Amino acid sequence: MRRGEISRAAAGAILTIDLGAIRANYRLLSKKLGATKCAAVVKADGYGLGGVEVAHALQQDGCDTFFVAHVSAGIKLRKALGASPAIFVLNGLPPGSERECASAGLVPVLNSLDQIEAWRGLASRSGRPLPAALQVDSGMARMGMAPSEVDRLAADPSLLDGIDVALVMSHLACADEPGSAVNGEQLRRFKALRKKLPAAPASLANCSGIFLGKAFHFDLARPGVALYGVNPTPGKPNPMKPVVRLDAKVIQTRDVPKGEGIGYGHTFRTKKALRAATISLGYADGWQRRANGKAFFNGVPLPFLGRVSMDSIVLDISSLAEDAIRAGDLVELIGPNQTVDDVARLSGTIGYEILTGLGDRFHRVYLGGGAE
Ligand SMILES: *Cc1c(COP(=O)(O)O)cnc(C)c1O
Numbered sequence: 234m235r236r237g238e239i240s241r242a243a244a245g246a247i248l249t250i251d252l253g254a255i256r257a258n259y260r261l262l263s264k265k266l267g268a269t270k271c272a273a274v275v276k277a278d279g280y281g282l283g284g285v286e287v288a289h290a291l292q293q294d295g296c297d298t299f300f301v302a303h304v305s306a307g308i309k310l311r312k313a314l315g316a317s318p319a320i321f322v323l324n325g326l327p328p329g330s331e332r333e334c335a336s337a338g339l340v341p342v343l344n345s346l347d348q349i350e351a352w353r354g355l356a357s358r359s360g361r362p363l364p365a366a367l368q369v370d371s372g373m374a375r376m377g378m379a380p381s382e383v384d385r386l387a388a389d390p391s392l393l394d395g396i397d398v399a400l401v402m403s404h405l406a407c408a409d410e411p412g413s414a415v416n417g418e419q420l421r422r423f424k425a426l427r428k429k430l431p432a433a434p435a436s437l438a439n440c441s442g443i444f445l446g447k448a449f450h451f452d453l454a455r456p457g458v459a460l461y462g463v464n465p466t467p468g469k470p471n472p473m474k475p476v477v478r479l480d481a482k483v484i485q486t487r488d489v490p491k492g493e494g495i496g497y498g499h500t501f502r503t504k505k506a507l508r509a510a511t512i513s514l515g516y517a518d519g520w521q522r523r524a525n526g527k528a529f530f531n532g533v534p535l536p537f538l539g540r541v542s543m544d545s546i547v548l549d550i551s552s553l554a555e556d557a558i559r560a561g562d563l564v565e566l567i568g569p570n571q572t573v574d575d576v577a578r579l580s581g582t583i584g585y586e587i588l589t590g591l592g593d594r595f596h597r598v599y600l601g602g603g604a605e
Pocket of ligand 1: 274276323403404438439440441455456457458459
């Protein structure tokens with residue numbers, strides 16, 4: 234168990250990250266993939282949960298391939314993990330970053346002919362081949378080479394001189410909608426585009442893509458959010474283990490008489506006397522202001538009263554016995570009674586955004602990261 238820099242006593246809330254559950258989720262996905270290799274996407278600092286901690290934990294289950302979005306995140310991960318794992322950079326090379334990328338031993342995902350030219354230029358100047366992934370756009374129009382650019386590469390293989398193609402990849406736009414015709418169409422286009430490029434391992438599936446079946450697996454899968462416990466099969470039971478727990482501290486409790494306004498704008502006014510508790514967590518910690526929800530104390534729901542503030546939320550604790558809850562006690566915001574997916578629904582967003590929006594004012598506790 235490791236602890237964050239903010240002490241438990243001083244923190245307003247405790248974020249507990251179960252690395253053992255992340256490892257179990259990785260093993261479940263690996264098993265589903267059979268012979269296909271399972272990488273781990275740890276972009277946005279491991280979806281907000283700590284990219285280095287997550288990668289270290291997954292290395293113990295044999296994960297040796299990681300994806301980040303930025304060169305800077307790749308450099309940080311390389312320092313932490315040492316020389317051996319492969320670290321791919323999804324957004325590729327910002328102009329001028331080639332040298333930094335190469336000296337950290339990162340593998341850029343080259344998304345355009347310009348990025349290819351820049352990487353080839355560095356390979357030529359340094360007199361050694363440089364590894365890269367090539368991304369093709371199979372139907373998302375976000376990143377990767379359009380079919381016409383792939384045709385240019387096919388027509389002039391010298392454009393890839395000095396580039397050691399480690400992976401050919403693309404990304405699915407609608408993987409979480411198994412009924413969507415887009416999936417089959419992207420699969421068809423990916424297969425066709427891949428044939429025009431040098432022979433290399435192929436990768437198409439994110440975590441939801443893994444659940445679309447074998448045809449989508451190819452040589453390497455790139456799961457992210459499911460590792461962190463979010464449901465990769467929306468609308469069906471979640472096959473993954475929960476990873477995150479968020480508990481906030483009670484700052485104070487009070488009796489509020491009938492007819493009082495609570496919080497900014499007095500959007501809530503008491504219809505009868507009640508007991509309230511103010512907790513030390515607000516929208517600056519990633520709990521969105523629009524997400525009017527509840528917390529839990531020993532499984533008992535405690536509805537929010539009035540608006541979410543920047544650093545605090547007021548709860549109705551009238552259903553608890555008097556003095557059941559006191560300053561310093563913890564209430565659950567994310568945990569067994571309220572999953573990340575539940576919180577996402579309250580906010581009108583997806584679990585990805587809830588996780589990556591979690592703030593940095595928590596005392597962090599990592600469970601279960603060690604070797605078994
Ligand atoms: C974020 C991302 C992934 C991982 O996606 P999940 O839905 O979190 O599994 C995989 N590949 C690419 C290109 C991505 O951008």
